Amino acid sequence: MRAAILPFLLLGTAASAQTSSTPAPAISVETLKTVTQVLSSDAYEGRAPTTPAEAKTVGYIVERMKAAGLKPGNKGAWTQDVPMVEITATAVQPYVFTGGKTPVSLAYRTEMVAGTYRVVPKVSVANSDVVFVGYGITAPEKGWDDYAGVDVNGKTVVILINDADWQTMSREGPFEGRAMTWYGRWPYKFENAAKHGAAAAIIVHDTEPAAYPWAVVQSSWTGPQLELDEKGDHLDQSQIVGWMQRASAERVFASAGKDYATLAAAAKVKGFKAVPLGLKLSGGFTNTIKRQASKNVIGVLPGTAKPDDYVMYSAHWDHLGRCDPVDGDDICNGAADNATGVAGLIALAEAQAKAGPAKRSIAFLAVTAEESGLLGSRYYAEHPIYPLAHTVGGVNMDVLNTDGRAKDFVLVGAGKSEIEDLVKPFVAAEGRVIGVEANPERGGYYRSDHFSFAKLGVPMLDGGSGEDMVVGGTAAGHAAREDYVAHRYHKPADEYDAKWDWSGVVDDLTIYYGLGRKLADDTSLWPNWYKTAEFRGIRDRDRAGAK
Ligand SMILES: [Zn+2]
Known part of the structure; x- marks a missing residue:
């Protein structure tokens, strides 16, 4: 799901390469092209989980893993x-806000979207009191609670996206300044609203702090929605979870006699008190429910000395399937996102197999339903095939860089784990430098499958080409990434392009190869999270229990 990473500042590293003396087998560009082209062809219909395209996709990945x-x-x-x-x-009713100067009715898709985690045939919220809860954050360790002193049980909460200090240019602030924390992510906001008993939770979309345009919200929140099928049918969740456009929120607030910008500014200040808007919300829809299984695909290169320790490579195979048509094309092919990542997974499997078994086992995991909220990786991490305490760490791939060679290699969510130190010599060996994440406010680290592992303690690298291109520098790189986000990301136009330059992909995969090989051959390595990282405690407990 996540958009490309954009660095703005380079930090040189003089670290000498401690790469293995055995030369790495070449990464096959032929494999990268073929796998990407096949999986993103119209015949694979955009690879939506649980559709007929899934069997085809899974079959192809298995065939390639076998051949590797x-x-x-x-x-x-x-x-x-x-x-x-x-x-x-289906039959999604508009959000209707009454009780203000004039009723405000928001149209489905263009002004609002609505969904539910509840596995129930019908959802209905009628005349529910509306409360503006700012960023909707409860962080006791920071002394911050947007729900303090307000009872929202059975009510509707309106929430801002991101966290309170996202406009700070530095990394200083209650929520790591410009960097987005877990508190800024929409799944957290819905989780916290449900904990407070809200009947409906509506996030106000704003392109900059959300990091993607309304079109992305519209395409990912309409049509069939997937969730893990768990006991309890998610009845502990709010009835309605959804979004509205910022301009719509401004109209809603105005009908309540309030100024949106003023209240949004107040929400940035510690001690902000939630504001009842004096409005009532009605909305609802009916649900068609289908229970079915999807599949993660997993292949392994068994280790020689410590076969029960695993190094993990992962990439999601799914994409959005059939989507809103643009110029008559209704297949979101997901070529960059994430046929390239699966192609990288296969190319790495080929290279690692060619090099022969390592001391530890190396696993290659293609997960389902990333686009539906990291579901396949979450399921794997909660039901691991190989115990997480014996999973050393690894690399996740989501959207590889087909714009050509980059001088920099950016660590997303840097400052979290020792994996970052282990990867640096491989970056330096290519004469590249570590770049700093340009848009930490986009919360990239929380937006792809490595996060499912991280949340349960396994350190995973999220890093790759920055935007300082060998040809054209940062101007070229920045333009290319912004063009992707604006015109192809999660759209039918994310298609295979014969003109793509694979040299940057090969550079990044060579680094992932080296890091994986190092983790698999040096059996003394157990990279951990830094002491300040949110996942350190769980890893320590897990490893202490491992034999
Ligand atoms: Zn993706």
């Missing part, structure tokens, strides 16, 4: 079943 020389990764099987439930909202 991997063994089935799940006790003799190539796949892991992921129980899912598909909920499709």
Whole structure:
């Protein structure tokens, strides 16, 4: 799901390369091109989980893993079943806000979207009191609670996206300044609203702090929605979760006699008190419910000395499937996102297999339903095939750089784990430098599958080409990334392009190869999170329990 990473500042590193003396087998550009082209062709219909395209996609990945020389990764099987439930909202009513100067009715898709985690046939919220809860954050360790002193049980909460200090240019502030924390992410906001008993939770979309335009919200929140199929049918969640456009929120606030900009500014200040708007919300829809399994695909290169320790490479195979048509094209092919990542996974499997088994096992995991909220990786991490305490760490790939060679290599969410120190010599070996994440406010680290592992303690690298291109420098790199975000990201135009330059992909994959090989051959390595990282405690407990 996540958009490309954009660095703005370079930090040189003089670290000498401690790369292995055995030369790495070449990364096959032929493999990268073929796998990307096949998986993003119209025949694969945009690879939506649980559709007929899934069997085709899974079949192709298994075939390529087999040909690469991997063994089935799940006790003799190539796949892991992921129980899912598909909920499709129909007859979605507009959000109607009454009780103000004039009623405000927001149109589905263009002004608002609505969904639910609840596995129920019908959702309805009527005349529910509306409360503006600022950023919707409860962070006791920071002494910050947007819900303090207000009862929102059965009510509707309106929430701002990102966290309170996102406009700070530095990394200083209650929520790491410009960097987005977990508190800034929409899944957190809905989780916290449900904990406070809200009947409906509506996030105000704003392009800059959200890091993507309304079109992305519209395409990902309409049509069939997937969730993990779990006991309890998610009845502990709010009835309605959704979004509205910022301009719509301004109209809603105005009808309540309030100024949106003034209240949004007040929400940035510690001690902000939630504001009842004196409005009532009505909304609802009916659900079509389908329970079915999707699949993660897993292959392994068994280790020689410590086969029960695993190094993990991952990439999501799914994309959005059929989507809103643009110029008559309704297939979101997901070529960059993330056929390139799966192609990288296969190319790495080929290279690692060609180099022969390492001391530890190396696993290659293609997960489902990333675009539906990291579901396949979350399921794997909660039901691991290989115990997480024996999973050393690894690399996740989501959208590889097909714009050509980059001088920099950016660590997303830097400052979290020792994996970052281990990767630096491989970056330096290519004569590249570590770049700093330009848009930490986009919360990139929380937006792809490595986060599912991180949340449960396994340190995973999220890093790759920055935007300082060998040809054209940062101007070229910046223009290329912004063009992707504006015109192709999550749109039918994310298609395979024969003109793509694969040299930057090969550079990045060579680094991932070296890092994976190092983790797999040096059995003394157990990279941990830094002491300040939110996932350190869980890793320490997990490792202490491992034999
Ligand atoms: Zn993706």
